[in-house]
Amino acid sequence: MVTFDSSDLFDSPDSRAFEVDTAIFDVDGTLVDTNYQHALAWYRAFRRYDLTIPLWHIHRAIGMGGDQLIPHVAGEDVARRHAEDLDQAWTEEFRAMVDEVQPFEGARELLAEVKERGFRLVLASSGKQEFVTRFLELIDGRSIADAWTTSEDAEESKPAPDLLQVALAKVSGARGLMIGDSTWDCAAANRLSVPTLAVRTGGFSTEELRAAGAIGVFDSLVDLRRSLDRTPLARPR
Structure with a gap:
């Protein structure tokens, strides 16, 4: 399933709003x-x-960094008292599961095609360095990306726009396009007037992603790659 706001994007009067490099x-x-x-x-x-925070509630906040997630799901008082300890506990718990993580089908192929079409390519993560390094290895990201980020690159995580600002600055990008999986990706991009294409791989619905501002929603990275010619990633403008 693919939903996209404009099948005639490049012929529309507003097409310049979606010109990206x-x-x-x-x-x-x-x-x-x-x-x-x-x-x-x-x-x-x-x-x-x-x-005891219900897992469904935590899931709705995934996409935020810990600095935002803890007060969002547990309250400001918990964040004031336990933020640093909770972040360390999360690191230990996630580290125990990290060997289970696999790339989504078509991840490397999509990155390669976007790069071949002439776009600057940034892999933007607010994750800790040890995990980002591991995930870049899974997709061979270092060999293809022009730059990447970690939690060390931004003061505030999504939905703050800091990480996207850093990502664009690292490659002197003038007009960016965000590709993400969560409503928080959309929110961060909206704050910089950066359009977002979303994939449903994070567990958010098409309706949620569209309501958050995504101009296109795709079931998978494979679907997105097949539809590139209908998106701002058809070619650099």
């Missing part, structure tokens, strides 16, 4: 299948402090 790919949940491991790791981290 840089593709910014989210990593977790978009290129590699991590969202449910993230949710379970956070659940277990909270349980260490006798906090």
Whole structure:
């Protein structure tokens, strides 16, 4: 299933709004299948402090970094008292599951085709360096991306736009396009007036992603690659 806002994008009066030179790919949940491991790791981290946060509620916040997720799901008081310890607990819990993580079908092929079409390519993650390094290895990202990011590159994580600003700055990109899997990817991009293409690999519905601002929603990376000519990634403008 593919939904896209404009089948005549490049012939429309507003087409310049979608002219891009840089593709910014989210990593977790978009290129590699991590969202449910993230949710379970956070659940277990909270349980260490006798906090039981329903997994469905945690899942709705995946895409945020820990600085945003903890107060969002557990409240500001918990964040003030336990943020650093919870982040460390999450790291330990996620590290125990990281060997399970695999790339989504078509991830490498999609990146290669976008690069071959002439776009600058940035892999934007707010994850910790040890995990980002591992995930880049899974998709051979270092050999193809022009740049990548980690949590060390931004003061605030999504939905703050810091990471996208850094991603564009690293490649001197003037007009970016976000490719992500969560409503938080869309929210961060919206704050910079950057359009977003979304894939449903993070577990968010088409309706949620469209409501958050995605101009196109795709069931998978394979579907997105097949539809590139109908998107702003048809060619650099």
